Amino acid sequence: MLGYILRRVAIMIPTLFVISIMTFIIIQLPPGDFLTSYAASLRAQGEVIDEDEMEVMRERYGLNQPIYVQYAKWIWGIMTRGDWGQSMSLQVPVKDLIWQRMALSMVLSVVSLIVGWFIAIPLGVYSATHQYSLVDYIVTFISFMGIGTPSFLLGLVVMYVAMNYMGLTVGGLFSSQYIMAPWSWDKVIDLAKHIWIPIAILAFNGTAGGLRTTRANLLDELNKPYVETARSKGLKEGRVIWKYPVRVALNPFFSTVGWELANLIGGATLLSIVLNLQTEGPMLLNALTAQDMYLAGSFLFLLSAITVVGTLVSDILLAWVDPRIRMT
């Protein structure tokens, strides 16, 4: 087991290298660079641009160097100094921007994933064991709504309802006095007061998918002979269901947790924009449109790294819960 994990971690290193090269190529793909889009936005505001000044700035950011030199400098900075480069549009080091955003995104995604599971699994089990009952139909109907409704639309609806009927301003992750404040206990409480709305919205979407998975898998497992064996032992029906078929039916949850998390972080971008959340999504979008290459590249790289690590975690989890899977 330990040897397997070490081997997998060793394979991750070249994988991450390839990913870093790919992300760097991708952010270079749009024509022009940060300065051309910066100049375009200045020009749109009617300002005059001095070509010599542009050249000086291009020199300063190293944008006139060949792409592989830029890449080498970037990756060398990350590996040796933990320096992810400079955000050109915000004029601050990338490392000062990304960590808090990534952390908030992770908290949001992980909590909504777990909340989603806690609702999806019992409901899915009930739905499968009471197939074609009234409750099953209701649960199925709601879960299809959950799959079909985009989270940003739900966000808009929640904002509208909260604003018009409850007089609440929904949006952001912090009250205005805490946004720039350093972390404190009060700030955490303030975060908790705000974050439950996006969590509820994301969990609603996640629950719907998880519920369909649980119901479908469990329906397959319920007719397996080992369930009949368990029943023939004289166990209570609830114990028969939860110990045996549910246990097997939940395996897909473990095997998908890796990319589910990355999906959730990426998928929350639109909702984050709508609800004005200080998470990774909106900042990545801005960085991409402004061609703020180091900021965008760092986010893309971290998201890919989460997927790679998540896949390893789900492989280990699956091997742990399903003894039929051998690690070789």
Place this chain on the structure above:
Amino acid sequence: MNESNPLLQIKDLKTYFFLDEGTVKAVDGADLELGTCSTLGVVGESGCGKSVAARSIMQIVAKGGRIVSGEILFHHQLCKPGTDRRLSEKEEVIDLAMLDPQGDKIRSIRGAEISMVFQEPMTSLSPVHTIGNQIGEVISLHQKLDPKQAREKAIAMLDHVGMPLPKRTIDRYPHELSGGMRQRAMIAMALSCHPSLLIADEPTTALDVTTEAQILSLMRKLQDELGMSIMFITHNLGVIAQMADRVAVMYLGKVVEAASVDTLFYKPLHPYTQALMESIPRLGAKKRRGERLASIRGSVPDPYNLPKGCPFHPRCAKRVPNVCDREEPPNLKVDQGHEVRCVLYK
């Protein structure tokens, strides 16, 4: 077979499945009787209701099916734990058909007084729990033992069924064992609470012949040692000849003939039983070159659309026109312990 006390009496059992496509009368008026410490073989083609009858006894009929009418009288031997149940005087008669399938009473009988061994040892054991977990569970459930004692009992039981290295096997998962070993584990699980009735639903069908012979002799050995009755369900007449004291032949949910094993093999009365006997290939039987093995013509009728009268008449070689296709044949007692459902013996 000694003329012992009855352990289980099934009277006019009807178990129907109510499905969207219609009603399937899986068991439609079956009568069976099983004495203490004896073996009843139940034979029949696929779909004749033998497995459903067995599941009706335990009240574990699959979804959509339920016992519609009839009695399943189980003579529960009340004896102190550890004493020989054959010597117990007191007994309590329970009609299993009347019990709530999820109630406490039937659950205290399931796995403890009546237990079952299934056909596919691969799929009948949970793939994600160890053998020890699955056997220990039934022991601690019915015998109120703590996990450590249950584990010791499970090891002893595995040893009893001839499992090699029981102390190591107990922590194995089913996929790490061979088919024969898995079936031994199943038997250990079924017998771990010393039931008075073991229902074996085609326990050797999925095994190769060598393993089959081992499992069959194991079951006979355990029957002598533990003093239990076996209801042995199979479609293999060779296995029946080897295992059973009495045989019941089922066809479309009814018992068409019941007799002692010798009577049934040497003097079968029902045309269906006779046809079954003729379809057994025999070593050394004199046959003309090119002669084919006899088979029963046609196949089992559509379960949604059963024939009127005797259910076997469309395939029967000896059918009486205007009789067999009209009236249902009565159950006739032709001899001591020999019953047949056929108008030919009226």
